[in-house]
Amino acid sequence: MSDLRTDHEAPGSWTGPGPGTGEEAATTPRPGTADPVKALMRRHHDLCARAVDPLEIAAGLEAHGVTDRTAARFRHRDVFSLAEEMHARFPRDPDDTASDLPPAPRPTPHPAPALLALLPGLLCAATVVGTRLTDGRPRLAVAAAGALFVALALRAALRRGPLAGPYPTSSGAHFWTVWLLAYAFLGDGLLGEGLTGGPDGPWSPATAPLLALTLACAPAVWCARLFTALAGRRLGTSRALDDFAASARPLLLGAFTLFLGALLALLALCGALLDAHPAYAGAGALGALLLLARLLTAHGFPHAPAAALATAGATEGLALASVFASRLPGCTLLSVPVQTLTDTWGPGAVPALACGTTATALLVHATRTLTRASAHAAPYEPR
Incomplete structure (x- = not known):
């Protein structure tokens, strides 16, 4: 490679800042090291051995915290330049021509996970029809059985295919996801009843948004x-x-954007078929939040989604709690923020604000993490 000598001159004469932390510290060359890039190649031997081009090495280094600042300590302008030298210098079998061939085509994805994603929406639609055709205890039994089957179908759909994560999802993320969906189904009605002095009896659940969200899977x-x-x-x-x-x-x-458009179309369709309010803002924001959270988790970034789901769920729970806590003596002011918000925009403004804000933050985070090569490269463990 023509620029290797200029990018990495006199290996033994390296001088630079002290060691950092984590992977950056592990890959920081020490003063007096005869060949720091060789030591880095030894540490990432498996990565260099299976890489077909420098970008694969760069993606692997990026996944383990090697930054352009780290590469500068190896006398390289960025991680890709460092990866080019590692790829060029890595010893290979002269008879092995695999590295000179283009990458093998990716296997065609199996259609089963994509078809399985239809199941939650279909089961939820069957449950809605069943509850409308029954009454009393049979209706309660149909609703309970339908909720169980929809939950199992959602779990099966998310455990396979492009939304399946490499690591198990935390119990906290599961809890807040269930809470957010439950609030989308019952929360707006309960909040509205609470603000008017109720509930004095059963309140109407938001069937159309829940059906649209399951169909949006x-x-x-x-x-x-x-x-x-x-x-x-x-x-x-x-x-x-x-x-x-x-x-x-x-x-x-x-x-x-394509998903958001599909979700809004499903909300409109379900609202028209069920003659119910589609709750575009609240359900749309929740759908966006759930998609981004699952995408980040599936690509190995579970911490920000868990925090976002917890923040949105806690905000909705706090709004409900403040309304009912305001009935205690001397606590009337607790409901003023929620009352003001709902008087202006309606009860749906609470989930719209809670989920919309966190979804926006996750979108900004996703544009920085899911656009890294390391988010799409095969994971590996350095020696």
């Missing part, structure tokens, strides 16, 4: 698959980490 899986497939192709053709990030960002935003 299918477009969520399809949009995630589209984004993953297109990003994987760009990963094979990009020649630098910055190039990949620039090309992956519109793919992510396009897939997100």
Whole structure:
């Protein structure tokens, strides 16, 4: 490689800042090291051995915390330049021509997970029809059985395909997801009853938003698959980490916009069929939040989604609690913020604000993390 000598001159003469933390500290060359890049290659031997081009090495280094600042300590302008030297210097079998061949085509995704994503919506639709055709205890039994089957179908749909994460989802994330869906079904009605002095009896659940959200599982899986497939192709053709990030960002935003459009269309359809309010703002914000949280989790970034789900769920719970706590002597002021918000925009403003704010924060986070090459490269463990 023509620029190796200029990028990495006189290995033994390296001087630079002290060690950092984590992977950066582990890869920081020490003063007096004869060949720090060779030591880095030894640490990431498996990565260099299976890489077919420098971008794969760069993605692996990026996944383990090696930054452009770290690369500068190896006398390289960025991580990709460092990866180019590692790829060029790694010893290979002269008879092995696999590294000179283009990457093998990716296998065609199996259609089963995409078809399985239709099941939650279909079961929820059957449950809605069943509850409308029954009354009394049979209706309660149909609703309970339907909720159980929908939950099992959602779990099965999310454990396979492009929304399946590499690690088990935390129990906290599961809890807040269930809470957010339960609030979308019952929360607005309960909040409205609480603000008017009730509830004095059963309140009407929001069937249309819940049905639309379960039906939206299918477009969520399809949009995630589209984004993953297109990003994987760009990963094979990009020649630098910055190039990949620039090309992956519109793919992510396009897939997100496509899903949001499909969800709004489903909300309109369900609202018209059930003659109910579709709750565009609240249900749309919740759907966006759930999609982004699942996308980030599936690509190995579970912490921010868990925090976002907890924040949105806690905000909704706090809004309900403040309304009912305001009935205690001397606590009337507790309900003033929620009362003011709902008087202006209606009860649906609470989930719209809670989920919309966290979804916006997750979208900003996703445009920085899901556009990294390391988010789409095969994981590996350094020696």
